[in-house]
Ligand SMILES: [Zn+2]
C-alpha cells in the first residue's frame with residue numbers, strides 16, 4: 629500500500645484520505661453508539677447532547693480538513709521530510725507509546741492554551757458547546773483546532789522516524805481514546821484505578837469531566853500531565869469508580 633501511495637497523484641491521494649477519514653468518522657459514531665448501548669448501566673451523563681445542524685456541518689468540515697492535513701503529511705513524506713521505517717513488534721510498540729506520550733504532552737499544552745479566555749472565546753468554546761457529549765462531539769471542533777492537532781502530529785513525524793506499524797497503532801489509539809472520551813459511558817472497570825501505570829490511562833470519565841468542569845483534565849490519553857501540573861479533577865477517582 630505504501631508503494632501505491634508513494635506513486636499516486638495528489639488527487640488520488642486526496643480521494644484516498646477523504647474516504648479513509650469518512651470511514652473513521654462513521655466508525656467512531658458507530659463505536660460511540662455501541663458503547664452507549666453496551667454500557668448503558670454505566671452512564672456518566674443522563675442523556676446525550678442533541679445533534680444540531682451547525683455542529684454536524686462542523687464535524688463534516690473537520691473530516692475534510694483532516695483529509696487535507698493527511699495530504700499535507702503525504703507531501704512531506706514523498707519529499708523525504710517525513711520518514712517511515714520498517715520495524716519489528718518491539719520497535720512498533722515503543723514507537724507507538726512514544727508518540728502517545730509526546731502527543732499527550734503537546735496536546736496538553738495546546739489545550740491549556742486554548743482555555744486562555746481569548747483563545748477560548750474565539751476557538752475552543754465551540755467544542756465546549758457540548759456539556760454532556762454525543763457521538764459526533766469528537767469532531768465538533770473549530771477548524772484551527774483540527775489544523776493545530778494535525779500540525780502537531782506532522783511536527784512529531786518530521787522529528788522522529790516512526791515505524792509504519794507504530795504510526796498506525798497511534799492513529800488507531802487516537803480515534804479509540806477520542807471516541808471513548810465522548811461516549812458518555814464508562815467501559816473501564818473500577819479496579820483499573822488501583823493498578824500501577826494502568827490507573828494513568830485517560831478514561832471516558834476523565835474527558836467527560838473536562839466537558840463538565842473545563843478547568844480540570846486537559847490531557848487526552850493519560851492522566852500523567854494533569855497529575856504533574858496539578859490540574860486533575862480532585863473528584864476524578866471517586867467519579868471513575870462510581871461510573872465503572
Ligand atoms: Zn471533548
Ligand SMILES: [Zn+2]
Nearest residue numbers: 739752838842
Ligand atoms: Zn477544553
